[in-house]
Amino acid sequence: MRNFSKSFMLQSFIVKVAFMSLSAPASVLEIKQLTKHYGGVKALTDAQFRLLPGEHAAIVGDNGAGKSTFVRLITGVEQPNSGDILLDGQKVSFDSPLDAREQGIETVYQTLALAEDLDVPANIFLGREITRLNLGPLSILNHKAMREKSAAMLATTGVKIQDMSESLRGMSGGQRQCVAIARAAGFAKKLIILDEPTAALGVQETARVEEIIKGLKKQGIPLIIISHNLRQVFDLVDRIWVFRQGRIICSRLRRETNPEEIVGLITGAIDPASLKTQEAVAC
Ligand SMILES: Nc1ncnc2c1ncn2[C@@H]1O[C@H](COP(=O)(O)OP(=O)(O)OP(=O)(O)O)[C@@H](O)[C@H]1O
Ligand SMILES: [Mg+2]
Numbered sequence: 585m586r587n588f589s590k591s592f593m594l595q596s597f598i599v600k601v602a603f604m605s606l607s608a609p610a611s612v613l614e615i616k617q618l619t620k621h622y623g624g625v626k627a628l629t630d631a632q633f634r635l636l637p638g639e640h641a642a643i644v645g646d647n648g649a650g651k652s653t654f655v656r657l658i659t660g661v662e663q664p665n666s667g668d669i670l671l672d673g674q675k676v677s678f679d680s681p682l683d684a685r686e687q688g689i690e691t692v693y694q695t696l697a698l699a700e701d702l703d704v705p706a707n708i709f710l711g712r713e714i715t716r717l718n719l720g721p722l723s724i725l726n727h728k729a730m731r732e733k734s735a736a737m738l739a740t741t742g743v744k745i746q747d748m749s750e751s752l753r754g755m756s757g758g759q760r761q762c763v764a765i766a767r768a769a770g771f772a773k774k775l776i777i778l779d780e781p782t783a784a785l786g787v788q789e790t791a792r793v794e795e796i797i798k799g800l801k802k803q804g805i806p807l808i809i810i811s812h813n814l815r816q817v818f819d820l821v822d823r824i825w826v827f828r829q830g831r832i833i834c835s836r837l838r839r840e841t842n843p844e845e846i847v848g849l850i851t852g853a854i855d856p857a858s859l860k861t862q863e864a865v866a867c
Contacts, residue, residue, distance in 0.1 A: 610673055612637055612775055612806045613658070618667030620653050626830045627653040631667070633825060633832060635775065638804040640797070641835075642817040645827030646850055651810050654827070655779055659691045660684035671774060682711070688774030692764045692781060704748045705734040708767045737770035738763075740803075741796045758789025765796050775806040782816065794820060814843045826850060834859070 615633040628650040635641055643651050656662045658669055660678025669676050671687060678684040681691065698707050709730045715723040731748060738745060743762040745755075752760055761781060768776045778797070782790040797820055800807055811817050817824060818838060825835045826849040833849060834856035848854030 610637070611635060611670070612639075612672060614668075614670040614673075615658065616668040616670070618654070618657055618669070619665045620657055620662065621665055628657070628664075629830050631832045633835075635806050635808065638801075638806055639823060640801050640807045640809070640821045641823045641825060642821040643808060643810045643825050643827060644812070644814070644817060644846060644850060649827035649850075650830045651827050652779065653830075654832075655691070655777055655808075655810065658684075659689055659777060685771070688772065689777065690768035690772040690775075691777040691779070692761075692768050693779050698752055698760055698764060700753045701751050703751055704738070704745055704763055705730040707752060707763055708734045708737060708770065712771070733770075734766075737766045741766045741769055741799060743792075743796070756789065758785050758792055761785060761789070761793055762796065765793065769796075769800055769803075769805065772805060775808065776800065778807065778809045780810055780812070782811075782813070790816075814846060817846075818843060826856075828852060 611634040613633070613635040615631055618628060618631040618633075620628045631650075631654060633654075643654065645651050653662075657664045657667075658678075660681045660683050663677075669678075671689070676687055678687065678689075684691070699710060702710070705727070713723075714726045714729045714733070716726045717724045734748060741762060743759075743766055745759060745763070752763065755763075765776075765778070765781065768778075781797075782793050785793065794816065797807065797809070801820075809817075809820065821838055823835055823837055824841065824846060826833050826846065828850060836846065836849075836859075845854060845859075849856060
């Protein structure tokens with residue numbers, strides 16, 4: 585009888601563990617205790633973060649809260665002092681932004697990183713050109729393939745560019761931003777990070793970029809957006825992560841919060857520990 589009850593307990597434990605691993609969605613990205621100090625400046629301390637499959641998340645916080653530092657650390661621009669980055673459950677480290685790109689993270693920086701004098705296909709395939717013949721420095725580029733693939737990438741984002749062979753110099757800020765996002769969307773294997781994608785854009789161009797982001801949501805591509813624009817944040821994302829004075833103080837599901845609460849968390853007027861729905865509070 586005793587053996588039976590032991591084996592029953594063991595079986596129900598195994599079933600419970602199996603159920604928990606089935607019911608808890610694995611994170612695309614998980615960050616544990618990420619820390620970056622510049623001498624005495626504590627830019628980021630013990631940051632905990634996770635992004636679920638298909639989830640769109642916003643990073644908000646006042647100037648100097650640590651948002652860009654966080655993005656630089658998770659895209660290989662800088663190395664953390666300590667902490668872990670897990671991509672699809674696997675611990676990773678990025679030596680450079682190129683390394684992060686190769687492992688599936690595409691980032692659109694505020695300073696776009698586009699080449700003004702090149703046309704759209706050359707920009708989209710910058711650093712990963714398609715070649716007809718690859719003989720090291722003597723490789724021959726396959727312009728036709730790059731043109732066709734670029735057109736397809738732009739089509740999936742709904743961006744219309746009349747003359748693909750024109751250099752980016754003649755394009756508006758919005759069109760350039762769309763090219764950068766189309767490039768990120770076309771190559772992202774795991775997730776896209778957008779750093780203030782509409783900060784320098786007008787009303788119509790902002791709307792265009794927001795439509796592209798909504799399209800990426802429909803395609804199930806996970807995305808992180810840094811934005812100071814709370815209207816935009818509430819319009820676009822599932823979850824909001826609040827940074828304050830070099831720490832991630834909490835995350836809130838968009839449907840469980842409101843702009844006033846987020847402002848209170850950003851400014852410190854609201855203590856995250858006072859929030860009722862503990863499940864939505866990450867730290
Ligand atoms: N390379 C650096 N050397 C020294 N201090 C730095 C460096 N980079 C960032 N900091 C400091 O780290 C803190 C966080 O900066 P960070 O740029 O991450 O803030 P942010 O949240 O992106 O702000 P903003 O909204 O103004 O862009 C700030 O106090 C900043 O001065
Ligand atoms: Mg910043």
